[in-house]
Amino acid sequence: MWLRRARPRVRSTSRLFATFAAASLVPVVTLGALVVQDYRRDAAEQGRAQGLAQADVIAQMVVAPALNSGEPHTLGGDLSRRGLTAEQYDRMRESTGLAVYRGSVQHLRLRGFTGRVIFADDGSTSNGVPASDPDFQAAVQGHPRAKVITGRTQTIRVVQPLFAGATGQSVGVLEVYLPYQPIADRLDHQVTQTVRRIGGGLAVLYLVLALLAWWTTRSLRRYAADQRHSALHDALTGLPNRLAFRTWADDVLERARRDGAPGAVVLVDLNRFKEVNDTLGHHAGDELLREVSERFRAGLGPHDILSRLGGDEFALMLPGRTGPETVALLEEVRDRLAAEMVLDGVPLSIEASFGIALYPEHGVSLQELKQHADVAMYQGKRGTADIVVYSGDGISHSQQWLVVQAELRHALERDELVLHYQPKVGLPDGEVTALEALVRWQHPERGLLPPGDFLPAAEHSGLIVPLTEWVLRRALTDRLGWTAAGQSWAVSVNVSVRNLEVAGFPDLVAELLAGTGTPADRLVLEVTETALAGDVDTVERVLARVAALGVGLSVDDFGAGFTSLSHLRGQPVAEIKIDRKFVADVAHDPQSRAIVRSVIELAHALGSRATAEGVETAEVYRWLIEAGCDEAQGYLIGRPVPWPQVDPAMFAVPGAVSEEVSATMIEGLPR
Incomplete structure (x- = not known):
């Protein structure tokens, strides 16, 4: 199945290589064309230069000697005014005839500054370069010009000033037509040789580039295949992941x-x-x-x-x-x-x-x-x-728990659990004394789940043991963070009775305390009442060993579960937490007030702190201060959040309420 899926990727890679090869061919061909064009331009320039040089030789070796054969008074001035002597004319015909006969010159004209033809090898007095032509005017000014003329035959036309006599002054314009074909053939041969060399070099370059592109594409394809295989397969067994x-x-x-x-x-x-x-x-x-x-x-x-x-x-x-x-x-x-x-x-x-x-x-x-x-x-x-x-x-209720338990096992493996912390404050000053760790489950499909959605299922299976170990380890690690930030708050962790039935639990607590460097009195274990201990003797021994470490023990949700006074007798309980359903009603229910006062007095009689849960209004907060409660916890004080978001400054409302409670309690508060 996956091999079939891989073929389009291979074809895509082949198309990528073909595209790269075609794209790289364009600049290579363009570069070659530009080089050849430049070389041809240089070759043409060389042809013109050779024409100028050859015309200059003709002027000095053929024309000048013929003109210099006359009398001195006939050697200077514009040829248009004085023309040529018979002797000069004969010498010119003799010299140019030989040059034309040998083929080194096609045509030769001697002209005055006005454009008048003084001498022509064919005896004509017309044709030639117009006197208004820029090349002719440049020659009059003393600047030679050469131009390649294409037609039935290729010719180099050279127009240059003619110097004669001892004065070295220009006396006219020499118009020479030279055969360009031998020069063109020689230049074409040179161009052909150069093109072959350049073409061969560019072909080798293109081949190298193509090979590099092919090798790179193949390497990328292998790398992509390896990455895809690694992304889809287990490194240990090679099986799909x-x-x-x-x-x-x-x-x-x-x-x-x-x-x-x-x-x-x-x-x-x-x-x-x-x-x-x-x-x-x-x-x-x-x-x-x-x-x-x-x-x-x-x-x-x-x-x-x-x-x-x-x-x-x-x-x-x-x-x-x-x-x-x-x-x-x-x-x-x-x-x-x-x-x-x-x-x-x-x-x-x-x-x-x-x-x-x-x-x-x-x-x-x-x-x-x-x-x-x-x-x-x-x-x-x-x-x-x-x-x-x-x-x-x-899926029945019990089956649903099986589903939750199965997913929770995976959640522990994938580290999907997170901890939020809710502060506990001392009364009446409102100072934070501890943070209670509350586990949440960041479910990949159902979002953030509260503990009520999965803890009952965990407590009815062996999962509560590794889950509690995870919470303890993470909470003590987080405490290092807020300790480093300058806060000495203790941390409270809920512990199931099933944890206390495990004989090695005290050793686990001691190991985690030592591993994180946490003082034992900075950890409080809150024993939940979701189930009764099956073996009371074992639980008592475990609690005694934990308390001997210096760890504080707390009875959570007191009054709402199955805890009896016999379970408290002889136990090193440091804190009794009053269930929220009693605390919430103290403002208007006399029975709740009586129960809460009784629990506070019981806690003090046992040498324990009394902590009220579920404090959500300032009225309840005031009443708890008046009733002598030691600590409070609830939404009025702070909602559970990740510990970096726990800010003591956000407890201004309880602090303001505390200032209103003087040594003489506010009159009219419900009692």
């Missing part, structure tokens, strides 16, 4: 929609791949992926598409296969994968989970099919079957 799979799969699905052909999209995830990386090293993991890719290829047909999406996840596009055919093929592939291999001397048997979505039965778009295949694959990981076909039913 996620982008190529999406493009290919869209083409296959488009044809299937036209033809009504069946097929399947399969997602594959290797089991316990992380153990290979952690135990044998990443080089062994890379070798494992290469070997798995080869075994996949060996088990697939020529029209099947195999792609590595990332990590240990692969995708298959199986056009034309029904559900049973797909399962049968994957069983063969599974058996190939399960064949024992040896990595670093350790024998391994690879297992994988396969999730199958059929088209058009389970969807017609790649996104929908991948989503259903991911659900089926995740069901396989949680169950006993390693090859699972999507059930095809509508």
